[in-house]
Amino acid sequence: MAAAAGGSGGCWFLALALGVSLLKCLLIPTYHSTDFEVHRNWLAITHNLPVSQWYYEATSEWTLDYPPFFAWFEFALSHVAKYFDQEMLVIQNLNYSSQATVFFQRLSVIFTDILFVYAAHECCRYVNGKRPGKELLEKPMFVLAVLLLWNFGLLIVDHIHFQYNGFLFGLMLLSVARLFQKRHLEGALLFAVLLHFKHIYIYVAPAYCVYLLRSYCFTENKADGSLKWSSFSFLRITLLGLIVCLVSALSLGPFAVLGQLPQVISRLFPFKRGLCHAYWAPNFWALYNAVDKTLAVVGTVNYLNDRWIGSRIPAHCPSFCDSTSHTHLYLHLHIGPRGFLQCLILCALSSFMFGWHVHEKAILLAILPLSLLSVESPKRAGIYLILTTTGHFSLFPLLFTPPEIATKILLMLLFTVYSFSSLRALFRKEGRLLNWLETIYLIALVPLEIFCEIVFPLTPWKLKFPFIPLLLTSVYCALGITYAWLKLYVSVLTESVTVRQKAE
Numbered sequence: 001m002a003a004a005a006g007g008s009g010g011c012w013f014l015a016l017a018l019g020v021s022l023l024k025c026l027l028i029p030t031y032h033s034t035d036f037e038v039h040r041n042w043l044a045i046t047h048n049l050p051v052s053q054w055y056y057e058a059t060s061e062w063t064l065d066y067p068p069f070f071a072w073f074e075f076a077l078s079h080v081a082k083y084f085d086q087e088m089l090v091i092q093n094l095n096y097s098s099q100a101t102v103f104f105q106r107l108s109v110i111f112t113d114i115l116f117v118y119a120a121h122e123c124c125r126y127v128n129g130k131r132p133g134k135e136l137l138e139k140p141m142f143v144l145a146v147l148l149l150w151n152f153g154l155l156i157v158d159h160i161h162f163q164y165n166g167f168l169f170g171l172m173l174l175s176v177a178r179l180f181q182k183r184h185l186e187g188a189l190l191f192a193v194l195l196h197f198k199h200i201y202i203y204v205a206p207a208y209c210v211y212l213l214r215s216y217c218f219t220e221n222k223a224d225g226s227l228k229w230s231s232f233s234f235l236r237i238t239l240l241g242l243i244v245c246l247v248s249a250l251s252l253g254p255f256a257v258l259g260q261l262p263q264v265i266s267r268l269f270p271f272k273r274g275l276c277h278a279y280w281a282p283n284f285w286a287l288y289n290a291v292d293k294t295l296a297v298v299g300t301v302n303y304l305n306d307r308w309i310g311s312r313i314p315a316h317c318p319s320f321c322d323s324t325s326h327t328h329l330y331l332h333l334h335i336g337p338r339g340f341l342q343c344l345i346l347c348a349l350s351s352f353m354f355g356w357h358v359h360e361k362a363i364l365l366a367i368l369p370l371s372l373l374s375v376e377s378p379k380r381a382g383i384y385l386i387l388t389t390t391g392h393f394s395l396f397p398l399l400f401t402p403p404e405i406a407t408k409i410l411l412m413l414l415f416t417v418y419s420f421s422s423l424r425a426l427f428r429k430e431g432r433l434l435n436w437l438e439t440i441y442l443i444a445l446v447p448l449e450i451f452c453e454i455v456f457p458l459t460p461w462k463l464k465f466p467f468i469p470l471l472l473t474s475v476y477c478a479l480g481i482t483y484a485w486l487k488l489y490v491s492v493l494t495e496s497v498t499v500r501q502k503a504e
Contacts, residue, residue: 016145016150023155024155027106027407030404031160032161032162033161035163036162037096039163039164044078044088047075047079047089055255056260066198067251068252073197080104087101109163109166113158115167115170117149119177120148122173122177123372124145126177127144127376138426143423143426157361161399171193175187176369176372178190179340180337188212215337215340216236218232219231219232219233270357271356282390282394290471343492346485363481367387367392370387378433384423386438390442390484392412393473441479441483448476451472
């Protein structure tokens, strides 16, 4: 990427931001999940209890299990919440959801999304699309703005299901933008802060660590693009270390003084929860579990029993994720900011594919940054369409109440149709973005949804096998996400080899 000619600001960006904000307001009365009660409980905990009790309080099953910065964020929100409804701040008021409480919590998500809007604006400034169109609607920066601001997954996860992912992704995208601007220390600071808001972003930390080491701590390259080892700056790595240490001290320091770090760590990394979430995330383990269950049903000896899964896989899973992530990190981070972004996406996807107790919502960690690459090349655009369509469809089971069925289908259709049409227009001279097999796979999502939402509830299987729709959605989407991951991986490694050969 490079800075695009001209600014990305303007009335059109403001119109897009205001339009999606109005849509979010319309979604305020919709269904909300147990995550709504999770955050209400955290408001109550941080408002009423001293810091020393935050990570011990267990009146509700939804205990505080996010890093300290997020706890302080809830603390700040609680002092605004008291002006809406004091009862929401009573710890014993489990599952409390008055109209004022719903309005406040929904509004707090919409308001904090301002950071995401700003981050999207900063990212759009550094888009270098191929053959930018003359019309505004065909300009890469406009397409990217829509893909980010109107992202279907983020809309339903935050503004229907209920979570605070918007401003967190805003921090991540803003740190990426700062690295593109060569404001390395600011980018490092933003990412360090992000990690202490939500630790799931540790999945992409290797990309940041290696890129900052390669591009900031080493100040010169040789003629062939390789490292000039003598250019290593101890001052720069000291500055990075100070940023990490100061942010960590500010976040974890109070709990270290109280002797509560082990308790905080046990809340942040609850490995006893098991390998898979209740609804299997569409990753390698969904395919693994499906094959294992099929073999068990047909009578094959099931060597992959629960004890094996519970005791063996944790030891192998993280090491495999690390090896896959670090392979591409060291191979082509010399490409620059664009290579860093590709590595970040592959780190996110690799962790999603093989991580421990992965939630289906974690696919957004790869989809949103991939949006930045989708407007640059037809190859990345094709991978984006596969990953986004499949990943977004895998979120459908989050919204299972009848009133939300039409809403999720309509929003998904609108975003998907726009994604396909805009990217096809952007790369009309490059030919088809998807081959016939990829197209058939994505079209097959339609009959799958019809079966899950209409046909299956009418069958006698609904009472005996209520998990079938979830199983089919997870396994089918896992095939598409696995394919997109492999295709992106091969593409990035191939590109790395080509760049290295040209350099030589």
